[in-house]
Amino acid sequence: MPSSVMPTSRRGEDSQSSAAVSTVGLRKSYGDKTVLDGIDLHIPAGSVFALLGPNGAGKTTVVKILSTLITADGGQARVAGHDVATSPDGVRAAIGVTGQFSAVDGLITGEENMLLMADLHHLSRSEGRQVAAELLERFDLTEAAKKPASTYSGGMKRRLDIAMTLVGKPRIIFLDEPTTGLDPRSRHNMWQIIRELVTGGVTVFLTTQYLEEADELADRIAVLNDGRIAAEGTADELKRLIPGGHVRLRFTDPSAYRRAASALREVTLPHSRLRSSGGTPIDEALALRIPSDGSQRELRSILDWLDSAGIEADELTMHTPDLDDVFFALTGGTDQPKEAVR
Numbered sequence: 214m215p216s217s218v219m220p221t222s223r224r225g226e227d228s229q230s231s232a233a234v235s236t237v238g239l240r241k242s243y244g245d246k247t248v249l250d251g252i253d254l255h256i257p258a259g260s261v262f263a264l265l266g267p268n269g270a271g272k273t274t275v276v277k278i279l280s281t282l283i284t285a286d287g288g289q290a291r292v293a294g295h296d297v298a299t300s301p302d303g304v305r306a307a308i309g310v311t312g313q314f315s316a317v318d319g320l321i322t323g324e325e326n327m328l329l330m331a332d333l334h335h336l337s338r339s340e341g342r343q344v345a346a347e348l349l350e351r352f353d354l355t356e357a358a359k360k361p362a363s364t365y366s367g368g369m370k371r372r373l374d375i376a377m378t379l380v381g382k383p384r385i386i387f388l389d390e391p392t393t394g395l396d397p398r399s400r401h402n403m404w405q406i407i408r409e410l411v412t413g414g415v416t417v418f419l420t421t422q423y424l425e426e427a428d429e430l431a432d433r434i435a436v437l438n439d440g441r442i443a444a445e446g447t448a449d450e451l452k453r454l455i456p457g458g459h460v461r462l463r464f465t466d467p468s469a470y471r472r473a474a475s476a477l478r479e480v481t482l483p484h485s486r487l488r489s490s491g492g493t494p495i496d497e498a499l500a501l502r503i504p505s506d507g508s509q510r511e512l513r514s515i516l517d518w519l520d521s522a523g524i525e526a527d528e529l530t531m532h533t534p535d536l537d538d539v540f541f542a543l544t545g546g547t548d549q550p551k552e553a554v555r
């Protein structure tokens with residue numbers, strides 16, 4: 214955590230506000246580029262909220278504004294009952310931030326990083342040692358505590374980063390892409406840590422490009438696209454936005470794949486959603502998806518069309534809706550999340 218967001222004291226939360234985070238009409242531009250174009254959020258205390266969006270959607274910008282690292286150009290934001298513009302110290306006292314701007318100093322040991330944090334929070338020497346030892350133990354870092362943090366794996370560094378954040382006992386934690394670059398085991402460890410934080414009463418605001426992560430962890434998810442919240446709700450609510458799943462066509466021959474992709478782009482089939490969204494290339498594995506409710510009528514229509522267009526896929530599978538479908542539908546399917554296909 215950079216010193217600019219270092220909690221300075223513990224303040225009482227505005228009892229008027231049950232929301233841990235709320236924003237109205239939040240705006241931010243860089244030059245003539247509008248990054249946030251009116252963002253409204255309401256995040257109840259004690260919940261996990263995921264801000265989902267493709268690269269460059271503005272997720273980090275939201276976190277930076279809410280954690281008082283940068284100021285918004287317009288709109289209001291309250292965090293833990295404090296206005297970010299008029300009471301930034303109040304906000305800083307209540308939050309912890311980890312993620313893309315990690316506070317871990319690689320030159321010193323994990324333990325020294327923790328003790329430094331304890332110092333910054335004005336804990337006494339003995340209290341600092343005790344808190345550091347407890348947190349290092351909790352995050353399975355006791356053995357590595359005396360080693361320089363630069364020798365830690367990606368997962369260990371993230372755990373140390375969160376442990377350092379917890380020294381200040383934040384009520385709200387911002388996790389900016391907490392598992393980007395982690396291997397599957399470390400990712401699952403991190404998810405468990407996040408769940409435990411919430412069980413302990415902390416509100417978690419996380420940004421992610423991983424749909425699976427939002428689906429696993431979040432009580433509510435907002436999809437950020439083109440500077441606006443394209444949709445917000447529980448994972449189930451978002452999935453219901455897409456009435457059906459999709460048919461996935463997989464090809465082994467790149468030229469057959471390309472022919473099918475271009476034919477799908479132009480197609481107007483009698484049955485609805487194929488007409489509106491066409492086939493969307495979904496990954497480098499030569500696969501296409503066609504929105505479909507899975508009804509016999511739609512499947513027949515798709516198969517008839519494939520036959521008449523002379524397209525022969527090597528594999529055709531039916532998928533029920535998941536967050537991938539929502540994401541592709543809302544973000545136009547052009548900018549793919551890193552793990553769009555499970």
Ligand SMILES: Nc1ncnc2c1ncn2[C@@H]1O[C@H](COP(=O)(O)OP(=O)(O)OP(=O)(O)O)[C@@H](O)[C@H]1O
Nearest residue numbers: 243244248266267268269270271272273274275422
């Ligand atoms: N200081 C800055 N000056 C100019 N443009 C910026 C600045 N910070 C961010 N941007 C631009 O604002 C947009 C949103 O950036 P941001 O980092 O918030 O996106 P993001 O959703 O977090 O993306 P990613 O997933 O890639 O981290 C991007 O186009 C980025 O280039």
